[in-house]
Amino acid sequence: IVHVKINGIPVEVEEGTSVLNAAKKAGVKIPTLCYHEDLKPFGSCGLCIVKQEGSAKIIRACAAPVNEGLSVITHDHELFEARKTILELILSTHPSSCLTCIRNGECELQDLAAEFGIREQPFEVRLNDRAKDTSSASIVLDPEKCIKCGRCVQVCQDLQGVFALEFIGRGDETCMAPAAMLKLEDSPCVRCGQCAAHCPVGAIYEKDEIATFLAAAADPQKQVVVQIAPSIRVGLSESFGLPAGTVTTKKIYAALRRLGAKAVHDTNFGADLTIMEEGTELVTRLTKGGALPQMTSCCPAWVDYVQKYYPDLLDHVSSAKSPMQMVGAIEKTFYAEKMGMDPAKMYTVAIMPCTAKKYESDRDEHMYASGFRDVDLVLTTREFARLIKSQGIDFLSLAEEEADSPLGEYSGAGTIFGATGGVMEAAVRTAYHIVTGNELQNVEVDVVRGLSEIKKGTVDFDGTPVRVAVVHGLSHVKEVMDEIRAAKAEGKQAPYEFIEVMACRGGCIAGGGQPYGATDSLRKERSAGLYTDDKNSAVRRSHENESIQKLYETYLEKPMSHKAHHLLHTTYQE
Ligand code: HC0
Ligand code: SF4
Numbered sequence: 001i002v003h004v005k006i007n008g009i010p011v012e013v014e015e016g017t018s019v020l021n022a023a024k025k026a027g028v029k030i031p032t033l034c035y036h037e038d039l040k041p042f043g044s045c046g047l048c049i050v051k052q053e054g055s056a057k058i059i060r061a062c063a064a065p066v067n068e069g070l071s072v073i074t075h076d077h078e079l080f081e082a083r084k085t086i087l088e089l090i091l092s093t094h095p096s097s098c099l100t101c102i103r104n105g106e107c108e109l110q111d112l113a114a115e116f117g118i119r120e121q122p123f124e125v126r127l128n129d130r131a132k133d134t135s136s137a138s139i140v141l142d143p144e145k146c147i148k149c150g151r152c153v154q155v156c157q158d159l160q161g162v163f164a165l166e167f168i169g170r171g172d173e174t175c176m177a178p179a180a181m182l183k184l185e186d187s188p189c190v191r192c193g194q195c196a197a198h199c200p201v202g203a204i205y206e207k208d209e210i211a212t213f214l215a216a217a218a219d220p221q222k223q224v225v226v227q228i229a230p231s232i233r234v235g236l237s238e239s240f241g242l243p244a245g246t247v248t249t250k251k252i253y254a255a256l257r258r259l260g261a262k263a264v265h266d267t268n269f270g271a272d273l274t275i276m277e278e279g280t281e282l283v284t285r286l287t288k289g290g291a292l293p294q295m296t297s298c299c300p301a302w303v304d305y306v307q308k309y310y311p312d313l314l315d316h317v318s319s320a321k322s323p324m325q326m327v328g329a330i331e332k333t334f335y336a337e338k339m340g341m342d343p344a345k346m347y348t349v350a351i352m353p354c355t356a357k358k359y360e361s362d363r364d365e366h367m368y369a370s371g372f373r374d375v376d377l378v379l380t381t382r383e384f385a386r387l388i389k390s391q392g393i394d395f396l397s398l399a400e401e402e403a404d405s406p407l408g409e410y411s412g413a414g415t416i417f418g419a420t421g422g423v424m425e426a427a428v429r430t431a432y433h434i435v436t437g438n439e440l441q442n443v444e445v446d447v448v449r450g451l452s453e454i455k456k457g458t459v460d461f462d463g464t465p466v467r468v469a470v471v472h473g474l475s476h477v478k479e480v481m482d483e484i485r486a487a488k489a490e491g492k493q494a495p496y497e498f499i500e501v502m503a504c505r506g507g508c509i510a511g512g513g514q515p516y517g518a519t520d521s522l523r524k525e526r527s528a529g530l531y532t533d534d535k536n537s538a539v540r541r542s543h544e545n546e547s548i549q550k551l552y553e554t555y556l557e558k559p560m561s562h563k564a565h566h567l568l569h570t571t572y573q574e
Contacts, residue, residue, distance in 0.1 A: 005053075005071040019061035020048060023074055030074050031083060031112060033090075034149035035062040036198055037519040038159060038505070042150045046086050047112070050074045084116045090147050092123035093172065094201070101145070101202040106516060108200035109147060128173055135185035137362055138207055138355040139196055145203040146175040152195035152204055159505060161475030162305070164189035176203070188308050192301035192474070192503045193355030193380075193512015206355050206380045206513055210387050213349060213377060217260030222347040225335075226256045227265040227327045227407075231353045231418030231508040232381055234529035238515040239385035240395045244522050245529030250400030252351075253408075257401065258393050263339075264403045265331065267350065268410030270323030271417040271426065273330070273551070274298060275542035277568050278320040279431040280559035282498055286435075291315040293469075293484065293496040296423050298322040300360035301503035301512075303572055305474055310481050311574040313488075316499075319569040321374075323417065324350045324357060325367055327407060328374030329567045334555045335407055343370060349377045351384045353418070353511035356503070369567045380513025406547035412534030413443075413542045419527040420472035420507035421448030421455060424500040428459050428468070429541045431498075436462040443540050449531075451506060451520055454479065456496075467496045473505040 001012050004019075006026040013022045018041070023030050033045040041063035048061040053071040061074070073079070091113065098104055130143035148167070153176055156165040164187045168177040178187035196204045216222050228249075237246035253264045282294050297303055297318040306317055321329070328350070332343040350357065361367065361375040368374065379387065388395050402408065413429050416422035425445040432440040447457030448470045455470040471477045480499060487494040504511050506523035509530065539545055556564045 002066055002068045004066045007074055013066060016065050019050060019059060019064045019066055019072055022066050023061060028074050030061045032062055033108060033200055034151065036151050039151060039154045042154060044148060044150050047083050087112055087116055087118060088122055091121060092125050093127060094147060095127055095144055102205045102208060103202040128175060130175060133184050135183035136191060137359045138191035139184060139193060140205055140207055141184055142203050143175040143177060145201050147201055148174055149200060151198045152176050155194045155198045159473055159475055160192060160194055161478055162188055162190055165195060190301040190304040191356040191359045194504060196355060197512045197518060206382060207358060208383060209377060209379060210383050213379060213387060216347045221345060223262045223341060223345050224260055224347045224349060225263040225331050226261040226349045227267045228252055228351045229267045229353055229508060230271060230415050232351050234509060234526045235353055235381045235514045236385060245525035247529050247533050251395060251398045253403050254398040254401040255388050255393055255395060259391060265327055265407035266403050266410050267323050267327055268414030269407050270327035271414035272411050272542035272545045272548050273326050274320050274323045275413060275426050275430045276548060276559045277564060278318045279427050279434055281318055281320060282431055283434050292493050293499050294318055296500045298423060299502045301356040302501045307572060313481060313484060314572055314574060317572060319571055321568055321570050325374045326568050329370050332370040332372045333567060343372050347376050350375050352378050353381050353508045353514045355380060355512045381515060382513055409545060409547040411542050411545045412537030412540040415533050416530050418508040419530050420502055421470045422507060424448045424468055424470050426542055430543045432461055433543055451523060468498050469496050470500045472502045472507055474503045477501050
């Protein structure tokens with residue numbers, strides 16, 4: 001513990017705490033722009049400068065650790081003017097097109113300009129004239145709006161270990177871009193969207209497809225059918241001012257009907273279905289042979305990463321399609337038949353916390369098993385929030401509604417898919433039943449919960465140990481992949497049977513398409529919302545979802561049957 005003074009206010013903080021966080025503890029907000037809790041301090045913007053009392057020293061509060069007896073001044077006239085000048089200089093290289101920017105109302109630079117009362121532009125405006133990169137199905141780069149904060153580069157390189165983005169050019173001309181000025185689509189980008197979720201301005205954002213949705217909903221030739229991902233139910237609430245982690249599932253269903261959905265389904269149903277298929281696949285690999293450990297396949301950025309960085313290990317990835325794709329395939333076959341709908345006219349939409357899902361829905365590997373595209377359109381949570389607001393829907397006052405049966409019924413196991421470790425926990429609940437014929441009594445598998453980067457544990461299947469690992473944040477997966485590769489080279493199996501990987505830290509609850517501002521405390525609150533929802537569920541094991549049981553009885557026959565294989569599985573090519 002060290003004792004410091006912030007503007008004369010004494011505070012006690014742990015050694016190594018930054019001046020910025022010590023100030024926070026004293027109730028003092030130091031302005032920042034490049035700083036983000038997820039990242040190492042980069043110190044590029046200079047807004048967080050403070051004065052050290054008793055010395056002429058100016059300190060960057062984000063990067064400087066406190067020491068015993070330190071006393072700083074965070075706000076005075078001189079610092080205010082210096083910060084205002086920094087902002088004016090940033091604004092002199094940034095377009096003033098706020099009204100038409102995707103970040104209008106949600107921009108950190110705009111907020112700061114307002115806080116500092118900037119009313120005019122004293123410096124000559126010099127914009128770089130680099131063109132937008134719209135090559136990716138998921139992400140748009142607008143280098144003209146880049147403020148060189150460095151967050152996206154750090155996110156892509158350090159959090160994700162992908163290295164698709166770097167700083168290009170010198171001086172004024174510097175901006176973020178894929179190496180060698182490649183198009184994003186030709187770069188190693190896996191479309192996770194974490195760069196967009198961390199960008200403070202409108203320089204990197206999700207491809208906006210709200211207009212496509214509205215056109216489809218207004219088209220009398222189309223019947224719009226919508227599913228929502230597990231983490232939408234906890235993510236959307238923040239966009240409407242509710243506390244993080246608030247579950248709004250039934251208001252979301254109601255909003256979708258007002259938006260023109262002819263049927264409202266839940267990706268959680270698909271999550272239960274995925275568990276049946278993927279759990280059965282795991283048991284088959286364990287008993288009959290096949291590449292082990294088996295790895296989950298539901299995160300499209302992760303699958304993309306394996307294809308780009310570890311194509312030799314693709315046979316470890318489960319052949320099960322993601323829950324989203326499974327729901328799409330079942331909507332255009334089973335559901336269309338049941339309801340007498342023409343699958344050619346059915347327009348399937350998925351609301352996802354993820355930018356990579358836009359790309360997944362457009363992959364050509366067997367995503368058309370019904371004869372039609374499984375999922376026609378993907379909107380992220382952020383687009384969904386804007387869509388609701390644009391259509392005069394007062395979300396908070398909506399009366400709750402139910403989803404449509406049977407593709408709206410799900411277990412708590414399906415819900416927790418949205419948090420890191422959730423797919424594993426759901427799989428354990430069902431694989432235990434498949435292997436032992438009994439039910440797992442304590443369904444809460446604590447070793448796979450929480451935010452540790454790599455979670456490892458052994459689950460006891462009545463005497464048979466099953467070794468599992470859970471990884472989130474792509475930069476950490478390298479360790480496990482290299483272990484598998486090394487073991488394989490020696491003709492051995494790495495010490496796991498089943499591994500879950502999610503590209504984003506925390507899992508889908510903090511996906512690249514979720515509301516801005518994710519930090520670890522927010523990740524915990526969003527996850528807690530899902531775990532509480534699971535706890536409150538009458539059914540907590542995927543195989544006990546009666547609608548899933550009926551789907552097998554009346555249509556698919558059994559997990560991994562010929563028909564299930566055709567509709568619900570795929571293979572990813574090197
Ligand atoms: Fe996820 Fe999913 S859990 S990837 O994180 O498996 O995006 O929320 O929808 O498909 O269910 C995202 C979230 C999903 C899928 C599910 C899986
Ligand atoms: Fe990097 Fe992900 Fe952004 Fe692609 S989407 S540039 S992989 S952070």
